[in-house]
Amino acid sequence: MNPRVVIIGAGPTGLTAAALLTRYGVECVVLERWGAVYPQPRAVHLDDEVYRILGRLGLAEDFAAVSWPCHGLRLLDPGLRVLAEFRRAPGDGRHGYPQANMFDQPDLERLLRSRLEAIGGITPRGDTEVTSITQNETGPVRVEVTDRVTGARETIHADYVLGCDGANSLARASIGAMMTDLRFDQRWLVVDVATRTDLGEWEGVHQVCNPQRAATYMRIGKTRYRWELRLLPGESGEDFRERDRLHPLIAPWTKHVPADELEIVRVAEYTFRAQIADRWRDRRVFLLGDAAHLTPPFIGQGMGAGLRDAANLAWKLAGVIGGTLPEDVLASYEAERKPHARAMVRMAVLIGKAMTEGGRFGDLIRKVVAPRLALVPALAAHVLDSETPALRRSILIERPRLRRTLAGHLCPNTVLDDGRRLDDVVAGRFAVVTALTPSEADRTAIQSCGAVLITAHRSGELDRWLRAGRTDAAIVRPDGTALRSSNSLSQLCRSLPRFTAAWI
Template sequence: MTPRPGDGGPAHLPVVVVGGGPVGVTAASLLGAAGVPALVLERERDVYHLPRAAHLDDEVMRIFQSLGVAEEVLVHTRPMASMQVVDANRRVLLRFPRSRHGPYGYPAANMFHQPAVEQVLRTAATERHGVTLRTGSEVARVEQTAGAVRVHARERDTSSEFVMDADFVLACDGARSPIREALGIALRGRRFSQRWLVLDAVVEGGLAGFPHAQQVCDPRRPATYVPMGGPRYRWEFQMLPGERTEDLTDPPVLARLLAPWVERSRVRIDRTASYTFRAVAAERWRVGRIFLLGDAVHQMPPFLGQGLCAGIRDAHNLAWKLALVVAGRADPAVLDTYEGERAPHVAGITRRAVLFGGVMQGGGRGGHGMRWLASRAALGVPGLRRLIERQQVPGLRPGPLLPAAVRGPGMGGRLLPQPVVMLPDGTPTRLDHVLGPGFALIGFGSDPLGDSTPEARADWERLDVLPVTVTPPAAAPHAHAVNDVTGVLTDWAARHRASSVLVRPDRYIFGVAGTHPRAAPSPDHLAVLLRRALRRPAQGEAPPFGSGSFYSAARYTSMKRR
């Protein structure tokens, strides 16, 4: 932190993150990796010692790869081979396989131990990405001015107070978010509220007979069983009206609940807690310079394991845009796309989670047998089955950074696959290691800038876009290209009639050039669209700041010199 020049006032930072959980630390690390200093203020002194979230999908693992921690995180995970939907007698109704080789370079579903993963993320944040983590610090209030956010906080151990200013504040302060409450932002959502008992345990000798996650469709008491990795397991049981936590954790009752899987004597309980599962989202994701992320802005039932995944996606979506704005490489108006892209995406996943929860619950207890049978039958409907199987990564809607006119066929708002490619020296590596941290323009079979005019090449350079050539599997080694040894990218490009593709820093596809009517006629056309989307000036134009911008032209110029 540095004092504000000339006034001896509070320290000033580009970004302050409130909340040091996985979402907050990931956001700060992504910013730090992009050269934006970030301070994380966390109320608790240490990582919470018990697990809460349980599942990471392959898109989240890809985000962790960008921070250099994916392999360390994988040590604390167990790939989930499949999820089974079973009836009250544990007979399998349906199986939903989960690939160990997902399209984004990692297993499609990974069960994990949260305290260990949080420690990995914190260590990487402070030791590799320049993040300042201040634990035991509680934010009392935030105040927005025309040019900054003033953060008032105190050390919980000493009650000493401190004040700092930030260009932006990211509220990652959980479901009860004090910042969201202080801003007067209401939660809106579906009429869905269920109380569940969550039980985390270690089982002596493990449960070799139950290697798959199970969703128990029992109209009397729906349940979930998840192997977490090593000897760790999780059970979740829906609580009936009037039941208390102590009612279900009474030894005879708990033994009966666990009996379909394991004898109670083999189980060491780490944690029992009751939660109310909700399906809500904040009516606003941003107020001025303050952004809400993770549980502070959305909460969903856990039936698809997407709660934390959604929060990590929030961090990734916002961090690269903030980094461009702080560096003066994009107009602050691009930050409006955070809510525009993330809110519909989260709403879509939440709807699917609620739908699947309804199938699990069936018709409820007593007198609703027909509804229960209908719910079971619904699981066999191909459309619903596909909905559940493809729940991890729905596409983003068109917007300024996802122009509809060049989305290509069937790839609009989608992530680019990440196969292994071969470097010119014969070294295999995952694709993202080649693409780098920013925008990348990939040419399939030829240099994507091969036909560009000198003016267009200068445009690409000003936009700081990395050109990458990918050759097909049978091609001879080339000093300036990587080889698609698996054929995944070559086949993907052929299916979508793409000659080149412009990929955003979060690996979502900005646009496609090729022969399809919904593709750009040339890569250079994508450069024009990107410049307009970022509101970057063309050569010789003034910086694109209007009356509604947060930064003055003078501040823009000073940021460019950093």
């Protein structure tokens, strides 16, 4: 077996990478040590930017059926009195989906597996343990695997390997990468409960700001609820396996529900860490997801960061394999994703410390700053805004140093004249978004590069996006990110990359 790409790990990151590559016609194999979808809940949140990636895979409606929109954030003091409440406006965000969405990770993984099978007839190879990854200077990557059921060994050669194999990544070890500690380490108890009885709580995230026993409560589905509670010194997850020990911790939210109507799905101890790999690539081996970064859960960006990795890398890899992009564009993956991931990890650490630590800093944030933020509509909206930082400069992001630009920012996934959204029309290609009238030469240049011309009508969402960047036109990459912007459409068209690998 000699596929173009081997993907190690069939979690959300690996499955998303495989589905995106398969849509571009790239032959993949996905290797997974577990025999089937891991049944325990883990990740529970993704935003509209990540939802948009699922939408590109044709999973928007299916995901909507298994997800639960989140109405905002409520900060509570140790007595569960409301310090501040940030309510999210109803409706979809700039990308056409709810800005905060709760779900059960096994449900998402099943959707991704079904979609991968439908796109390319690919089923992850379960019960397959990757034992080594080696590469020489010019040849393919050698992947040694062992069947965990039969013990049979096999060697797979691939042009590229994507290590989506989690926090204890063999792929990371194989390239000699190390995790850099961003100085956050807390032990928490994670409790998942199922009940058909509605708890009657506000449909947003409840964050208990308590330096002794910080806690988070959230509804993640029609019958599913989650609590995350910080463990005290000397406590462990084993201490709360029995219902009598666990129930007092969640009783403030379940006091009206008989204990026998609460099904304990899982009680587990987790150590929330903030770490990022010092390097994400060695020649033809790449790190994605938890193999490259670990994020505390306070802003709900852990799993989503992995899907962002997959969306960033897949189209570039497809272009290189298809011969329409030079191989040096692959250096842009780490250049773009690593600073973005680090910024999100640091934001999660900051929020976590503000919500859970004692001292003057924590008291100031909880008692003074947060309640006042909630009283100012513009500031409250900023707290809930799902927009993440722009990507840094790379070979595929042309950002001037001293002036405002759209480069690195996501283009809104707006509804166009024909009723379809931008992503549906662009269909995995480059696009030129412009408020200017293109010449025939411009149209020819765009068409010859395999790109799509998108007109930004006056006062429409795309026109507002362009004006916010003080520009008249922008090149938008297949992942929805602006490559560069200009007030000269002809100049922009001359710099348009040739990329013909449209969705199959």
